[in-house]
Amino acid sequence: xxxxxxxxxxxxxxxxxxxxxxxxxxxxxxxxxxxxxxxxxxxxxxxxxxxxxxxxxx
Amino acid sequence: xxxxxxxxxxxxxxxxxxxxxxxxxxxxxxxxxxxxxxxxxxxxxxxxxxxxxxxxxxxxxxxxxxxxxxxxxxxxxxxxxxxxxxxxxxxxxxxxxxxxxxxxxxxxxxxxxxxxxxxxxxxxxxxxxxxxxxxxxxxxxxxxxxxxxxxxxxxxxxxxxxxxxxxxxxxxxxxxxxxxxxxxxxxxxxxxxxxxxxxxxxxxxxxxxxxxxxxxxxxxxxxxxxxxxxxxxxxxxxxxxxxxxxxxxxxxxxxxxxxxxxxxxxxxxxxxxxxxxxxxxxxxxxxxxxxxxxxxxxxxxxxxxxxxxxxxxxxxxxxxxxxxxxxxxxxxxxxxxxxxxxxxxxxxxxxxxxxxxxxxxxxxxxxxxxxxxxxxxxxxxxxxxxxxxxxxxxxxxxxxxxxxxxxxxxxxxxxxxxxxxxxxxxxxxxxxxxxxxxxxxxxxxxxxxxxxxxxxxxxxxxxxxxxxxxxxxxxxxxxxxxxxxxxxxxxxxxxxxxxxxxxxxxxxxxxxxxxxxxxxxxxxxxxxxxxxxxxxx
Numbered sequence: 001x002x003x004x005x006x007x008x009x010x011x012x013x014x015x016x017x018x019x020x021x022x023x024x025x026x027x028x029x030x031x032x033x034x035x036x037x038x039x040x041x042x043x044x045x046x047x048x049x050x051x052x053x054x055x056x057x058x
Numbered sequence: 059x060x061x062x063x064x065x066x067x068x069x070x071x072x073x074x075x076x077x078x079x080x081x082x083x084x085x086x087x088x089x090x091x092x093x094x095x096x097x098x099x100x101x102x103x104x105x106x107x108x109x110x111x112x113x114x115x116x117x118x119x120x121x122x123x124x125x126x127x128x129x130x131x132x133x134x135x136x137x138x139x140x141x142x143x144x145x146x147x148x149x150x151x152x153x154x155x156x157x158x159x160x161x162x163x164x165x166x167x168x169x170x171x172x173x174x175x176x177x178x179x180x181x182x183x184x185x186x187x188x189x190x191x192x193x194x195x196x197x198x199x200x201x202x203x204x205x206x207x208x209x210x211x212x213x214x215x216x217x218x219x220x221x222x223x224x225x226x227x228x229x230x231x232x233x234x235x236x237x238x239x240x241x242x243x244x245x246x247x248x249x250x251x252x253x254x255x256x257x258x259x260x261x262x263x264x265x266x267x268x269x270x271x272x273x274x275x276x277x278x279x280x281x282x283x284x285x286x287x288x289x290x291x292x293x294x295x296x297x298x299x300x301x302x303x304x305x306x307x308x309x310x311x312x313x314x315x316x317x318x319x320x321x322x323x324x325x326x327x328x329x330x331x332x333x334x335x336x337x338x339x340x341x342x343x344x345x346x347x348x349x350x351x352x353x354x355x356x357x358x359x360x361x362x363x364x365x366x367x368x369x370x371x372x373x374x375x376x377x378x379x380x381x382x383x384x385x386x387x388x389x390x391x392x393x394x395x396x397x398x399x400x401x402x403x404x405x406x407x408x409x410x411x412x413x414x415x416x417x418x419x420x421x422x423x424x425x426x427x428x429x430x431x432x433x434x435x436x437x438x439x440x441x442x443x444x445x446x447x448x449x450x451x452x453x454x455x456x457x458x459x460x461x462x463x464x465x466x467x468x469x470x471x472x473x474x475x476x477x478x479x480x481x482x483x484x485x486x487x488x489x490x491x492x493x494x495x496x497x498x499x500x501x502x503x504x505x506x507x508x509x510x511x512x513x514x515x516x517x518x519x520x521x522x523x524x525x526x527x528x529x530x531x532x533x534x535x536x537x538x539x540x541x542x543x544x545x546x547x548x549x550x551x552x553x554x555x556x557x558x559x560x561x562x563x564x565x566x567x568x569x570x571x572x573x574x575x576x577x578x579x580x581x582x583x584x585x586x587x588x589x590x591x592x593x594x595x
Contacts, residue, residue, distance in 0.1 A: 003271030004130065005278070008296030012133040019140040020350040026149065027343020034153070034335030039593065040160060044097060047163045048090065 060401060064211065067405045071248075071412065075229060078240040082233030089445035092234035093165040093428055094331050099239055101337040105344035107242035107417070108328050110249060112143065112319060113352040114418035115202035115411050116482045118253075121311070122356030123387035126379040128307050129281070129293035130274075130361050136354040138316030144345040147320055152329040152338045154501040154594050159330035161592050165445075167323040167425075167493075168433040170330075174500045174590055175508045176582055180515065182438025184493070185429035187519060188323050191488050192429075193456065196422040197463035198481030202388075203415030204464060209392065210408050216465065223461045226416050230423045230457075231450050235331065238420040245413030250348060252403075252410030253355040259399060260359050264366065273365045280368070280378060293361040302557060309559040310483055318486025318561065321493040324425035356391065363394040371397055423460070427453025480532060483559070491518035491564035495572040501594075504587050509579030510572050518568030525560035532557075 001010040086092050099107075125132045155170065164170035168188065172181025204219035211218070229237045264270035271294060278292035289301020297303035319325065332338055360379075367374040367382040374382035374397075383389035395407050431452025435441055495514040499506040526533045527540060528549050534540045534556075535547040550556040581587075 003268040003273075003275055003294070005275050005292060005295045009130045009133060009294050012131065012137055015137040016133055016140065016350065016354060019137055019145065020346050023140060023145055023342050023346020026145065027340055027346070030336075030339035030342075032336065034339055036334035036336075037593070040157075040334065043160055047160075048088070 060405075063402070064405050064408060067409055068412075071409050072225070074244060075225070075241050075416075078244060079229040079233045079237045082229075082237035082240050086234050086236055086446075089165060089432075089449075091236060092446045092449060093432065094159075094327070095235040095239050097160070097331060098333050099328075099331040099337070101332065101340035102344055103239050103243040104328055104332050104337060105341035106246035106348060107239040107421075108325055108341070109345055109348040109352055110242040110246035110413070110417035111324055111328075111421040112139070112322070112349070112418075113249065113414055114199045114482065115206060115415040116199060117353065118356045118411065118414055119202060119206065119388055119391045120482065121315075122360040123379075123383075123390040124311065125357045125360030126363050126390045127285075127387060128297065128303060128311070129290070129295065130357065131296045131307050132311055132357050133354070135312045135316050136350065136357055138312060139319060139353050140346055140349050142316055143319035144342060144349055147325070148329075148338050148342045148345065151320065151326075151497075151501065152341075153335045155326060155329040156332060156335065156338065157592075157594050158501055158590055161590055161594075164330065166428045166432055167326045168429060169437065170326075171496060171500055171511070172433070172437065175506075175511045176586060177508050177511070178438050178440070180496075180508070180511055181433050183512075183515060184323075185433030185438065187488070187492055187515075188429040189426055189434065189456070191485055192323075192422055192426050193460045193463055194481050195485035196419060196426065196456070196460035197467060199415055199418050199422065200460055200464035201467060203412065203419070205388075206392065206408075206411050206415070210404075215468065219461070219464055222415065222419075223457060223464075226419045226423065227454070227457045230420045230427075231453055234446070234449075235327075235424055238424050239328075239331065241420065242417040245417040246348060246352075248406075248413045249410050249417075250351055252406050253351050255403060255406070256359055256395070256399070257351075257355045259403070260362055260366075263370065263398060264362060270362055270365065273369070274362055277364060277368065277378075284378065293364055300554070302554075305554060305557040309557075309562045314483045314487050314490075314559045314561045317494070317565070318483075318490040321489040321497055322486070323429075323489070323493070324421040326497070327425065327428075359394070360391065363390060363398075366394060366398055373397070419460075423453050423457050426456035426460075427451075430455060484526065484533065487559060487561035487564070488519070488522045490561055491522045491568045493518070494565065495569045499572060499576075503576075504591055505576070505581055506572075507576055507579035507581055510576035513575035514568045514572035517571035518564050521564040521567045522560045525563055529556060529563075530558070530560055 004010045090096055158174065159170050162173040164173050168181045168184035171184055172178055200219060200223060203222050204215055207218040207222060208215040229241060261267050261270055264273060275292065275294045281290050281292045289298040289303040291298055297307055363379045367377055367379050379390045383393050396404055428449050431448035432445060436443065436445060436448055492515055496511045527537055528534055531548045540549060541547055548556040
């Protein structure tokens, strides 16, 4: 395949391209999946406030 | 090379780095900003920063040079870095790490583990191992960058090393992780462009994709004649099963780095910098493409350089790459660039290498600094103080340590460049053995005990160091401790065990210890476990 010899190296090249394709497919398929939930946002804001309090105390 | 052209390119490059540093500095107001880039990083910046941190000068020059010797079989490492380092890391580790990090308000990788197992000891020990082992990795990356700059700009190595360290130190200390990640994304874009051009030019020069590969395949007899005794079967074929070259390619290069990437503290922390899991999903696409080019191109161009040096370059006609570069593996890629590429590309490649070195270094300095300032001093030792200031002091200390190591190593080791790829592989192996079972268990197994985490960490570390000092010939011989105690360079002298990478032994030992010790020890309170795994399904 493409001037390469045996099975090992062509298989490595094919798997490399397939795995890159898998990343592209997964990224496109889930492009808008997993957006920040309200609960996560509240949690984040709570940590920020707590951190500010600690810094003020120090 | 034209000095005015090179100087102009470097000045433009440094100006952009300076602009990004100032932007990050102005946007850094809290510990979360300094250590986690405010948990608001764009997926493009996150993915490119992850890739640029992973790919250092040693990956391009060191491993590219190694590919020129071992051949295209190392392409399996490209496959592993994409499937393990990007897909598995982002999809199966990234989402859980981000959520658990947010649930526990963890700012660093040791802090994530420490809070998960409710143990300041685990946080301290993890940070201590990072702080003890990472300077070796950072110093070899510094050496690679310093040596490359000194060769291209014809300046003294010590001078190049000093200025490289100073520039990286300035922007890491000033802007924290925001500066690191902004500059990483810029540097990764340069690396991507430089490597794409390099691949295009190489195939064009050698007659196209299939023709170039075929010409390399036709050099099989030459490869077997020179390296056949060690198991080489040609540059487009896999080494002979179980041979010396097979063991090096499979256990050290492919498995050592391919699996080690999962447990890199400076990479794991990036999962906690994004706003939501959506950003991680998007980063899979960007990261997959970047790693395909950044890891794949050197592994294709390295072996093909043999065709160029043997047939196309009159000055080295009849010589394979290794002989053309006077048997200096780290010289193969720079020599190929300077002899085969146009002058303007040499300037671009110089920036590509500078970017590769600086992006990895900045992340290493930041990871070591947070380990010392935040995890050891502030948390494990329980001293209070301004987190950002303590981390800045930690980073400064880490930079000085790495600088002195990079300055001293070439004075003690002859042909210092050979240590660059080894230092990288050693660090990846230690991280995988010591951290991976504990990290995997932490984010997947609710019932994992503190004792089990300690067992994995301690056994992985001890077995790695034992194998490095007493068995694996590549390290045990120059370290000389084995010889001083037992009168031999390796306890497995004469057998193939002396060629087996520490990871292959230490990782299974660490997994076994983690599983066995989970049978003992008290389980963590259910309320704490619930808090750790909140929203994780």
